[in-house]
Amino acid sequence: MIEQFFEGLSMALRIDTFVMMALGLFxxxxxxxxxxxxxxxAMAILLPISFFLDPLVxxxxxxxxxxxxxxxGSIPAILVSMPGTGAAVATSRDGxxxxxxxxxxxxxxxALFASVFGDTASDIFTILMIFPIAVLVMQFGPPExxxxxxxxxxxxxxTSGSNPLKALIMMMLGLWLxxxxxxxxxxxxxxxxxxxxxxxxxPLLPMxxxxxxxxxxxxxxxxxxxTRQLAAVMGERLTLTELRRCFRTIGRSTVIGxxxxxxxxxxxxVAAMMGYSAAKxxxxxxxxxxxxxxxxxxxxxxxxxxxxxxxxxxLLTLGIPGxxxxxxxxxxxxxxxxxxxxxxxxxxxxxxxxxxxAMIFGNIMFLAIGYLSIPLFSRIVTIKVSVLIPLVxxxxxxxxxxxxxxxxxxxxxxxxxxxxxxxxxARFDVMPMVMGFILGPPLEYAFGQTVAMTNGDMFxxxxxxxxxxxxxxxxxxxxxxxxxxxMQSVNTA
Amino acid sequence: MAELRRTPENYFTLTCAVLGLxxxxxxxxxxxxxxxLFGRSLTAIPPSLFPQLVLGTLSILSxxxxxxxxxxxxxxxxxxxxxxxxxxxxxxxxxxxxxxxxTPFGFFISSALSMAAMSVLTGNRTIWxxxxxxxxxxxxxxxxxxxxxxxxxxxxxxxxxxxxRLLPW
Numbered sequence: 001m002i003e004q005f006f007e008g009l010s011m012a013l014r015i016d017t018f019v020m021m022a023l024g025l026f027x028x029x030x031x032x033x034x035x036x037x038x039x040x041x042a043m044a045i046l047l048p049i050s051f052f053l054d055p056l057v058x059x060x061x062x063x064x065x066x067x068x069x070x071x072x073g074s075i076p077a078i079l080v081s082m083p084g085t086g087a088a089v090a091t092s093r094d095g096x097x098x099x100x101x102x103x104x105x106x107x108x109x110x111a112l113f114a115s116v117f118g119d120t121a122s123d124i125f126t127i128l129m130i131f132p133i134a135v136l137v138m139q140f141g142p143p144e145x146x147x148x149x150x151x152x153x154x155x156x157x158x159t160s161g162s163n164p165l166k167a168l169i170m171m172m173l174g175l176w177l178x179x180x181x182x183x184x185x186x187x188x189x190x191x192x193x194x195x196x197x198x199x200x201x202x203p204l205l206p207m208x209x210x211x212x213x214x215x216x217x218x219x220x221x222x223x224x225x226x227t228r229q230l231a232a233v234m235g236e237r238l239t240l241t242e243l244r245r246c247f248r249t250i251g252r253s254t255v256i257g258x259x260x261x262x263x264x265x266x267x268x269x270v271a272a273m274m275g276y277s278a279a280k281x282x283x284x285x286x287x288x289x290x291x292x293x294x295x296x297x298x299x300x301x302x303x304x305x306x307x308x309x310x311x312x313x314x315l316l317t318l319g320i321p322g323x324x325x326x327x328x329x330x331x332x333x334x335x336x337x338x339x340x341x342x343x344x345x346x347x348x349x350x351x352x353x354x355x356x357x358a359m360i361f362g363n364i365m366f367l368a369i370g371y372l373s374i375p376l377f378s379r380i381v382t383i384k385v386s387v388l389i390p391l392v393x394x395x396x397x398x399x400x401x402x403x404x405x406x407x408x409x410x411x412x413x414x415x416x417x418x419x420x421x422x423x424x425x426a427r428f429d430v431m432p433m434v435m436g437f438i439l440g441p442p443l444e445y446a447f448g449q450t451v452a453m454t455n456g457d458m459f460x461x462x463x464x465x466x467x468x469x470x471x472x473x474x475x476x477x478x479x480x481x482x483x484x485x486x487m488q489s490v491n492t493a
Numbered sequence: 494m495a496e497l498r499r500t501p502e503n504y505f506t507l508t509c510a511v512l513g514l515x516x517x518x519x520x521x522x523x524x525x526x527x528x529x530l531f532g533r534s535l536t537a538i539p540p541s542l543f544p545q546l547v548l549g550t551l552s553i554l555s556x557x558x559x560x561x562x563x564x565x566x567x568x569x570x571x572x573x574x575x576x577x578x579x580x581x582x583x584x585x586x587x588x589x590x591x592x593x594x595x596t597p598f599g600f601f602i603s604s605a606l607s608m609a610a611m612s613v614l615t616g617n618r619t620i621w622x623x624x625x626x627x628x629x630x631x632x633x634x635x636x637x638x639x640x641x642x643x644x645x646x647x648x649x650x651x652x653x654x655x656x657x658r659l660l661p662w
Contacts, residue, residue, distance in 0.1 A: 049642065052642040052643060165554060165557065165558045165561070166558065168550075168554050169506070169551060169554050172513070172547050172548075172551035172554065173509065173551065176544065176548065176551065179544045183524075186527050187528070188526070189525045190540060190541075190544060191516075191544075193523075214588075217584075218581055220615075221580055221584045221615055222584070224580065224616070385615050385616070386617035386622075387622070389611055389615050390607075390608035390609075390611040390612050390615075390627075390630075391626075393607070393608070394630060394634060397607075401595065401646060402645070405645055407592070407595060410591070410592035411589075413592065418585055421581065423505065426500075426501040426504070426505035427501075447538065
């Protein structure tokens with residue numbers, strides 16, 4: 001492991017990696033800062049670019065967009081009370097109040113420092129923990145993998161939005177879509193309706209762009225928006241005294257975010273809300289939260305950014321994406337020939353370490369780029385939607401086509417775009433559907449292998465030999481219910 | 494019996510329920526017969542088992558949600574329809590046109606036409622701006638993709654030859 005770490009360190013020290021990561025950071029901040037346009041959309045559309053770059057360039061590029069976008073989402077949250085990401089909702093509570101007091105610069109500086117600290121600390125934790133976890137995961141067999149995947153799906157369902165019933169329905173839809181094509185166990189065709197184009201199943205990339213990016217763009221068109229505007233950045237910079245005052249809060253939120261990041265499905269929104277709630281509960285002046293308290297901004301931003309690193313742990317060790325962003329990263333890894341799972345560390349451990357180390361270097365660049373970019377928003381920025389939308393659509397279509405050079409993928413993109421906008425109008429979140437689609441084939445495969453191993457005696461097998469997996473399966477509904485109750489209390493706080 | 498609320502939420506839920514139910518009962522037509530070798534199945538589970546579990550669960554959950562929506566009081570804050578349906582239909586019309594024409598017309602022509610339509614749909618009425626956008630952006634992206642990233646995008650031979658004569662690489 002140590003040799004792989006040092007080999008990864010030398011692999012990560014490349015100019016093109018840093019350049020692309022810097023581009024990704026700046027691009028992510030810019031996209032995250034545009035209200036209505038999301039980091040997720042940018043990652044989905046730019047994902048195909050990463051396919052044709054070296055893994056140590058393409059994946060850090062996407063990670064740069066991800067990190068930059070998380071901070072970028074806090075910019076409209078602070079300046080105009082319009083969070084660019086769900087995780088920035090908590091930031092807007094105190095951030096916008098500070099803007100109204102003429103202290104938007106302080107709020108943005110605090111958001112930047114808290115984000116970088118939380119992100120860096122969690123990335124270091126990821127590097128230290130990922131290999132021992134991978135060694136543990138290598139002991140997993142099909143029953144354990146099935147149990148963990150099922151638990152992940154349940155966690156994703158109960159933490160997605162306020163209605164787990166809707167999330168479960170979308171998850172079932174995603175699982176159903178994953179069945180289209182060829183059965184992973186027996187190689188028979190399912191739900192293809194005799195169409196040759198469906199024999200290899202539904203491709204992931206057009207679906208990701210279709211459900212994540214197209215509905216956002218369609219909403220802008222349907223609302224007939226003409227421009228995107230950001231308010232001016234004002235006030236003095238953050239002082240060292242003010243930053244020192246928030247160290248404990250930042251540390252607490254980092255621990256919260258790191259713990260949440262490891263569990264698939266919880267994500268930045270939960271982390272930000274829990275970090276904010278914990279800071280408010282621990283504060284001597286909780287009544288100031290929501291009125292322009294810098295600790296509120298620090299808590300939310302440190303928590304939501306410290307999810308970034310640990311969320312790679314279930315992704316890389318088990319191939320389980322924790323949220324929609326890591327679902328896109330999974331697509332990038334697979335396209336680069338890096339199939340996430342325990343064997344990844346055996347076969348390409350140095351590459352994995354190089355990517356994780358690049359994330360840490362990226363945080364240093366994040367600090368510099370963010371610090372220098374904030375003054376850019378000091379002027380009122382007006383972006384014409386009639387120029388931006390056609391460009392984004394062109395990128396989306398080009399990206400969907402280059403994936404398999406198949407024009408059917410473009411029609412898939414349109415179909416999933418329509419599905420996405422209908423789901424949005426019906427107030428159904430598409431994230432559980434995407435998770436179900438991604439995890440469906442390994443879930444079914446693990447289930448089939450497990451049944452084969454039992455030789456007809458399911459109970460005897462689980463209770464006698466695989467009691468660990470049996471325990472996880474038995475605890476799934478209990479854990480899901482408890483987590484759902486906890487989520488409800490966090491949402492109402 | 495109270496009337497069914499005509500909301501997108503209701504329509505979506507009932508569609509999922511009905512589709513799931515139909516697929517569940519028609520699974521024999523939708524899933525090919527499993528392969529058998531010397532009288533024994535090649536897999537431990539039939540290929541229709543997991544789909545049936547999922548489809549059954551989907552139908553039950555969807556009917557449960559539909560019943561719950563029906564029983565709960567209407568939420569006045571939720572809009573009863575989709576805002577801007579006409580613009581949305583036009584948007585998806587342009588996207589469908591783009592998807593169908595990219596291969597036969599080539600990247601440049603299909604992109605230029607679609608981008609022009611999209612720009613007009615989003616309120617641009619300045620001819621030179623639209624022309625500049627449609628004539629410059631597609632070639633730039635095409636050249637970046639094909640020359641820098643070495644990926645293929647569909648293009649007409651005449652236009653590809655024009656690029657080849659224009660650029661030394």
